[in-house]
Amino acid sequence: MELYTLDISELRRLLDRREVSVGEVVDSVYKRIDAVEGRVKAFVTLTKEEALKMAGPAQKKIDNKEPGTLLGIPIAIKDNMCAKGIRTTCSSRILEKFVPPYESTVTSRLKEHGYILVGKTNLDEFAMGSSTENSGFHTTRNPWDTARIPGGSSGGSTAAVAADECMAALGSDTGGSIRQPASLCGVVGLKPTYGRVSRYGLVAFASSLDQIGPITKNVSDAALIMNVISGRDLLDSTSAPVDVPDFTRILGQDVRGLKIGVPKEYFIEGMEEDVVNSVKAAVRQIESLGAVPVEISLPHTDYAIATYYLLATSEASSNLARYDGVKYGFRENGKDLLEMYMNTRAAGFGAEVKRRIMLGTYALSSGYYDAYYKKAQQARTLIKKDFEQALKTVDIIVTPTSPTAAFKIGEKADDPLQMYLSDIFTISVNLAGVPAISIPCGFTRDDLPVGLQLIGRHFDEETILKVAYAYEQSTEWHKRKPKL
Amino acid sequence: MHGLPVNMKYEAVIGLEVHAQMLTESKMFCGCSARFGAEPNSQTCEICIGMPGVLPVMNKKALEFTIRTGLAMNCTISAYSRFARKNYFYPDLPKGYQISQYELPICGHGHVDVIAGGRKRRIGITRIHMEEDAGKNIHEGRGNYSFVDLNRAGVPLMEIVSEPDIRTPVEASEYMRKLRTILRYLGVCDGNMEQGSLRCDANVSVRPEGRRELGVKVEMKNINSFRYVEKALEYEIGRQIKALQEGEKIVQETRLWDPATATTQSMRSKEEAHDYRYFPEPDLVPIMAHCKWIDAVKDGLPELPDAKRERFVSGYELPEYDADLLTSERAMADWFEGAIRAGAGPKAAANWMMGELMRFLNEENKTIEGCPLKPSQLAEMIKLIDKGTISGKIAKTVFEEMYRTGKDAETVVKEKGLVQISDSGAIEKAVDEAIAGNPKEVERFKAGDEKLIGFFVGQVMKATKGKANPQMVNELLKKKLGG
Numbered sequence: 001m002e003l004y005t006l007d008i009s010e011l012r013r014l015l016d017r018r019e020v021s022v023g024e025v026v027d028s029v030y031k032r033i034d035a036v037e038g039r040v041k042a043f044v045t046l047t048k049e050e051a052l053k054m055a056g057p058a059q060k061k062i063d064n065k066e067p068g069t070l071l072g073i074p075i076a077i078k079d080n081m082c083a084k085g086i087r088t089t090c091s092s093r094i095l096e097k098f099v100p101p102y103e104s105t106v107t108s109r110l111k112e113h114g115y116i117l118v119g120k121t122n123l124d125e126f127a128m129g130s131s132t133e134n135s136g137f138h139t140t141r142n143p144w145d146t147a148r149i150p151g152g153s154s155g156g157s158t159a160a161v162a163a164d165e166c167m168a169a170l171g172s173d174t175g176g177s178i179r180q181p182a183s184l185c186g187v188v189g190l191k192p193t194y195g196r197v198s199r200y201g202l203v204a205f206a207s208s209l210d211q212i213g214p215i216t217k218n219v220s221d222a223a224l225i226m227n228v229i230s231g232r233d234l235l236d237s238t239s240a241p242v243d244v245p246d247f248t249r250i251l252g253q254d255v256r257g258l259k260i261g262v263p264k265e266y267f268i269e270g271m272e273e274d275v276v277n278s279v280k281a282a283v284r285q286i287e288s289l290g291a292v293p294v295e296i297s298l299p300h301t302d303y304a305i306a307t308y309y310l311l312a313t314s315e316a317s318s319n320l321a322r323y324d325g326v327k328y329g330f331r332e333n334g335k336d337l338l339e340m341y342m343n344t345r346a347a348g349f350g351a352e353v354k355r356r357i358m359l360g361t362y363a364l365s366s367g368y369y370d371a372y373y374k375k376a377q378q379a380r381t382l383i384k385k386d387f388e389q390a391l392k393t394v395d396i397i398v399t400p401t402s403p404t405a406a407f408k409i410g411e412k413a414d415d416p417l418q419m420y421l422s423d424i425f426t427i428s429v430n431l432a433g434v435p436a437i438s439i440p441c442g443f444t445r446d447d448l449p450v451g452l453q454l455i456g457r458h459f460d461e462e463t464i465l466k467v468a469y470a471y472e473q474s475t476e477w478h479k480r481k482p483k484l
Numbered sequence: 485m486h487g488l489p490v491n492m493k494y495e496a497v498i499g500l501e502v503h504a505q506m507l508t509e510s511k512m513f514c515g516c517s518a519r520f521g522a523e524p525n526s527q528t529c530e531i532c533i534g535m536p537g538v539l540p541v542m543n544k545k546a547l548e549f550t551i552r553t554g555l556a557m558n559c560t561i562s563a564y565s566r567f568a569r570k571n572y573f574y575p576d577l578p579k580g581y582q583i584s585q586y587e588l589p590i591c592g593h594g595h596v597d598v599i600a601g602g603r604k605r606r607i608g609i610t611r612i613h614m615e616e617d618a619g620k621n622i623h624e625g626r627g628n629y630s631f632v633d634l635n636r637a638g639v640p641l642m643e644i645v646s647e648p649d650i651r652t653p654v655e656a657s658e659y660m661r662k663l664r665t666i667l668r669y670l671g672v673c674d675g676n677m678e679q680g681s682l683r684c685d686a687n688v689s690v691r692p693e694g695r696r697e698l699g700v701k702v703e704m705k706n707i708n709s710f711r712y713v714e715k716a717l718e719y720e721i722g723r724q725i726k727a728l729q730e731g732e733k734i735v736q737e738t739r740l741w742d743p744a745t746a747t748t749q750s751m752r753s754k755e756e757a758h759d760y761r762y763f764p765e766p767d768l769v770p771i772m773a774h775c776k777w778i779d780a781v782k783d784g785l786p787e788l789p790d791a792k793r794e795r796f797v798s799g800y801e802l803p804e805y806d807a808d809l810l811t812s813e814r815a816m817a818d819w820f821e822g823a824i825r826a827g828a829g830p831k832a833a834a835n836w837m838m839g840e841l842m843r844f845l846n847e848e849n850k851t852i853e854g855c856p857l858k859p860s861q862l863a864e865m866i867k868l869i870d871k872g873t874i875s876g877k878i879a880k881t882v883f884e885e886m887y888r889t890g891k892d893a894e895t896v897v898k899e900k901g902l903v904q905i906s907d908s909g910a911i912e913k914a915v916d917e918a919i920a921g922n923p924k925e926v927e928r929f930k931a932g933d934e935k936l937i938g939f940f941v942g943q944v945m946k947a948t949k950g951k952a953n954p955q956m957v958n959e960l961l962k963k964k965l966g967g
Contacts, residue, residue: 324580
């Protein structure tokens with residue numbers, strides 16, 4: 001058995017019993033990376049040197065029996081979160097050489113718990129996309145079929161976890177960027193409640209929607225990482241002053257009698273038959289565990305994509321204004337200031353990022369603001385109310401994570417609208433701010449993973465983790481590994 | 485097109501937008517020092533430089549300062565308020581947007597009263613909101629390069645927006661002075677226009693007197709001294725009236741005041757105006773100011789200039805003019821009341837402060853805060869006058885000596901032998917000598933030239949080195965000259 005195949009809990013046991021050393025674990029992971037990364041291309045930057053530096057102190061702490069949930073555990077970080085002194089690119093040319101002089105809150109919390117940084121993973125530029133094809137550097141491959149995309153925007157993180165290039169990873173989710181690629185790569189991905197995890201140090205795409213979460217090999221690892229990264233942070237005003245439970249405590253508890261809402265709007269035309277079947281089978285499986293499925297309605301679902309693409313792009317158009325060539329990052333000179341701005345942004349940003357900046361700039365412009373941005377905010381309120389209403393009658397909501405399994409590289413690259421539909425089941429969750437997890441729930445006839453999405457009440461990640469864990473423990477999907 | 489009749493009377497309609505830098509220790513959204521004058525970029529961090537991934541956190545003191553100001557200017561404080569982003573590109577604006585307030589400012593619907601041309605005018609305050617300052621571009625110096633200093637980026641500002649209630653340049657400058665006085669009373673802004681901690685933009689239009697409908701508005705920027713508030717407005721109002729008289733149309737635009745030429749120049753037209761694309765700042769949660777806290781801030785307000793002035797008039801029976809001057813600075817009013825507490829009569833203290841004290845301070849370019857004299861020292865000196873120990877005239881010498889050396893009045897009087905001569909024998913001797921030594925003048929006096937009494941007083945004072953009790957000298961002279 002290779003160490004890199006293990007999950008966090010298994011590795012924790014071996015490390016704590018000193019049956020293996022942190023050095024051996026790090027070696028094993030980098031050997032795996034050497035073997036498969038050429039085909040997967042999950043990373044933008046590998047941080048082996050950093051990892052080896054972190055291994056020593058972690059081992060020492062283990063030897064001294066000091067506490068630390070993640071002591072010696074190799075974890076990858078999506079390259080839109082800042083780790084001090086390590087290049088953070090957002091997979092954009094405009095930040096290709098940017099080295100942050102500060103640490104994000106999530107990585108500093110991981111650090112306190114002794115994690116080992118494996119590397120920074122690829123994403124769609126500034127987290128804008130559903131396939132990693134919008135990366136300014138390269139497209140990551142789906143480990144289950146390297147001709148296919150891993151999903152996005154956290155495709156680098158999900159592919160790295162699926163390919164055993166790390167034990168777990170952090171992703172960020174603005175409209176499905178953790179859950180959709182987790183679904184397509186057959187791993188677990190949790191988007192916490194908005195405000196549960198500090199965004200300080202996460203390079204902003206759409207501030208009111210962005211949320212960092214874990215990508216793991218199974219549900220209990222997700223709970224472990226949630227324990228580390230959750231909680232109020234004084235550096236992020238939008239992080240909520242809400243108590244953080246021990247998310248692992250609820251795992252294994254009974255799900256009998258829980259009401260599971262299945263929204264009728266989430267089984268639509270154009271979905272892959274195998275996806276529909278897997279999800280329906282999963283609902284039956286959860287029912288067999290004693291939970292009670294109930295058909296529900298989320299009536300404003302149809303407005304979600306339009307609403308999302310107005311609000312997210314509006315915020316993005318402002319969030320990305322700082323990349324102007326003046327202070328840091330890439331600069332393309334010009335004959336005057338305006339030309340320098342234009343040259344820098346024209347050469348530094350990719351097509352999708354420019355498209356969204358223009359869309360958002362338009363939506364916020366005077367004369368259009370009321371019709372677009374303001375209307376979208378109102379629609380967002382309705383969508384949020386849909387969820388609040390539904391979650392009064394049911395305990396969680398279960399849906400497919402993505403309408404399709406992983407598609408071929410290039411298949412939707414020229415059709416942004418088609419691409420935007422990849423997130424049709426995940427986007428509403430961000431608009432509502434509620435937590436949701438994607439877990440493996442089957443495979444298509446092409447042997448591609450299918451994901452099940454479980455959505456919970458605000459700050460009730462526990463219930464979705466509980467159901468996800470119960471389901472996972474009653475199936476074998478999460479144990480399958482891609483052949484690489 | 486024909487111009488409007490040359491003899492037609494015009495009225496200006498003016499609204500001011502005043503930016504006040506707050507005297508907080510740290511910046512609006514990060515922990516960097518907000519002090520003025522440090523080495524370029526030495527007071528910056530990843531947040532105020534606008535690094536990728538950073539987030540703002542509101543400075544609570546800045547909120548308190550703004551609420552304090554709102555309360556002092558009779559505003560309503562919003563229970564629910566939000567920050568908004570104002571988007572535009574400029575090198576001194578590191579994030580590409582300024583965090584400001586737009587739809588839901590923290591304070592609104594207030595007013596301040598000013599007295600201009602002897603008339604009391606109430607100027608409405610539309611709103612007061614918080615925002616962050618931008619950095620500074622530096623173009624002088626090194627060849628083709630420009631530099632950016634971000635020390636100022638993120639320094640907390642209040643923007644105080646008036647209603648278009650101002651009608652004359654004098655009202656505008658009185659309004660500015662009033663704002664400055666209130667801000668300084670509250671300790672929220674030092675009010676230094678030259679250093680840019682208080683800045684003024686103006687919206688100006690003119691219309692024929694009696695007409696209700698507003699003329700086309702011109703925005704004026706860069707009015708950065710009290711002197712220029714009136715000058716710039718006078719120029720701009722004159723320019724607009726002349727244009728109308730000549731049949732031109734006023735163009736809606738932004739004009740820059742140029743103090744060097746004392747004119748305004750067009751900066752950008754309405755078409756070139758920025759579309760700032762304001763939207764609610766998603767990185768900051770809405771501000772919910774609790775009533776209890778607002779009440780506590782209200783309770784902590786100092787006595788404000790208007791109330792203090794009224795109290796000085798009614799309580800100390802000072803003339804309006806004196807009260808106005810003494811309450812223009814809180815420190816001055818405090819100094820005055822310090823003297824009263826130490827036993828000085830109010831009018832005497834006011835006269836000495838507005839006369840000698842101000843003169844000495846002005847000569848040295850000092851403010852009352854830097855005054856080497858203590859209020860009690862002035863009070864002791866005034867008591868010596870009241871007791872007749874020194875004359876008012878001698879007191880001027882005593883005052884100067886006190887001011888220069890910091891010594892008490894009594895010490896100065898003793899050391900310099902300045903005690904007033906009230907010994908009638910000594911004075912009589914001097915009077916007799918003055919009469920005996922100037923027979924011609926005695927003749928003229930007796931012939932009816934009574935003004936010569938002053939001459940004799942002068943002679944006596946000269947002989948006694950000014951120390952003779954003037955009242956006694958007068959009485960004796962009159963008696964001896966038979967006047």
